[in-house]
Amino acid sequence: MRLQVSNPPNRTTRKVKNIEKTEHSIGIDLGGTDIKAGLVSSVGDISCRVVVPTDVETGGPQVVASRIAEAVRQVLVKVETQDGNSHQPTADSHSCKIGVGLGSPGLIIAETGVVHFSPNFPGWTDIPLVTYVNAALAKLQPLKKYKPILRGMDNDVNAMTLGELHHGAGVGYNNLVALTLGTGVGGGVVIDGEVYHGSQNTAGELGHTVVEPDGRYCGCGNQGCLEAYAGAKNIVERIQEKITAGRSTTLATATNAGTTLTPRMIAEAAQAGDALAIEIFAETGRYIGIALTSIAHILNPQIAIIGGGIAEAGEKLLFEPIRAELSKRAMDIPGQVKIVKAHLGNDAGIVGAAMLALEGSLK
């Protein structure tokens, strides 16, 4: 049954609590390999970008904290050498404080800046990263104008969600979910204009929505999570299994030559008309649509933002199957959730981290 809805979706201006709109800040996207950083303006533009290695192998959390401080230093050196640049922060000539925000993989206690645990940083348990980073920032060679301070920290996917909310596909919406399709499948939930953390900072694990209860095993140990179908590794495994089972595909030549497939290779084959590659993306879209049906019934969001490398497969290969599955399954009103591609791409992490600094989540 399709119902007529008299009220259009409630598309109101989002809340931007505690955000001083004139400030610039520094966003840090902490990864297992690299630290990406940049200066972010109040309208979400990034300048003075730097990338430094994380060096997680060579030391513990304090070494990583010093690498984060180094990234901040390099950003500020760029800022200072670009005097008169329109992106220059409006630093107070006395205090010269500039806020830094950090998105980190793992389970992050946003209020205290503690890394409870992170799959990217083996052995880290309840690491007070904010303390280490601020200590490392304090030890920096004196910078001409600026005193950087870590003011906000969250899980990397929550940071990306915040970036999309304030400066990306989520602008104008209050209630939304975000999915990032990368190696794993991350998620974020926005309730009434704020990222929702749940009772123990683990809300938004949308990649672990169950889509096939007796299905593929997920890295988390559960069977049939969305991630077990839509994560990059899992998409490759699924096509490999079908090739091994004798399905014909233009990709067989590559795999027979020992090349490990990537989602990009599968997407390119699909775009060139390869039936098996098209089928793999259609299945991926179907499972995302099943997860979004559950999510839409539970949360009734206005939009679902889908980003990450796999989302680059695009409208025809991925987004159309997602919408078809949702439309087939969801009740009329929750099923009106708009499925949109993320706008900020790889910049969402830096932009969102800078928003964390503006929000000043750390006490």
Place this chain on the structure above:
Amino acid sequence: MRLQVSNPPNRTTRKVKNIEKTEHSIGIDLGGTDIKAGLVSSVGDISCRVVVPTDVETGGPQVVASRIAEAVRQVLVKVETQDGNSHQPTADSHSCKIGVGLGSPGLIIAETGVVHFSPNFPGWTDIPLVTYVNAALAKLQPLKKYKPILRGMDNDVNAMTLGELHHGAGVGYNNLVALTLGTGVGGGVVIDGEVYHGSQNTAGELGHTVVEPDGRYCGCGNQGCLEAYAGAKNIVERIQEKITAGRSTTLATATNAGTTLTPRMIAEAAQAGDALAIEIFAETGRYIGIALTSIAHILNPQIAIIGGGIAEAGEKLLFEPIRAELSKRAMDIPGQVKIVKAHLGNDAGIVGAAMLALEGSLK
């Protein structure tokens, strides 16, 4: 992997925004057959209960509104004849206003008191029930002391969730979900101490979490919703199918004699050791556990409250299989959600409706 968690669940006092703690109010639980009403004290005690027929067949929404007013009148007559009763409302001698709250099945626009649509009231579309009820209340024979006014209205399951939150199993929690296992499977979501409505008032449809994507058809048209396994009708259908397929059970005698089974009969057979009946409840618990795994990963609630007639099957038959499935599937931290039986039973609807009056959701 099981992680040690240093922080216990955040069990803080809930917010009770706008609630005047000294007030009594009248709660109305509107059903397709009966209207249940009572006077509810600020600590959630019900007195002066009445039940009147809904009379939905004999007229339209205005007839139902007059039946609701009649229920209110009967409650107030009982109040007035019980002078000196400890539950007597503290009415102001001048205005004598007393708040009324209403829980109604269907999609309710809580802010405006409109029934957008309701499966129990065929043909109702965008009915301004609050206007009709207040008109009917104004037409009541003058009551000695009280002027009742409809101040709050919501979906019946949201009302029950509010009742459990303030006076039942949810006391002391801010972030929770509630499932009611009846003819259908209803749900409610509490975020930061308030029932969450989503962008178009349909949040909390937990019964339509997908648990088996190619599974049983649900009344909503989707395949494999939780309701298609855990609704009363569906539980009966599932055992009937197995009996027809030749599975032996002590219930076969009854079905062969033409008796239609009920969940209570199945529960009694299970309690007496019938293997098939036990299996049916274990399967039901398994599917509830699958849905709660998704919900726990999405929302990370502190507790999940499970009520409704089917929940009477109890710990061994139903709650243990739910917890076992959740424990097997969920990641450590979200999996710590407590699974508890609702405390208020059939009273949750009246108590929650009275809370709606105290919250004064209608503008």
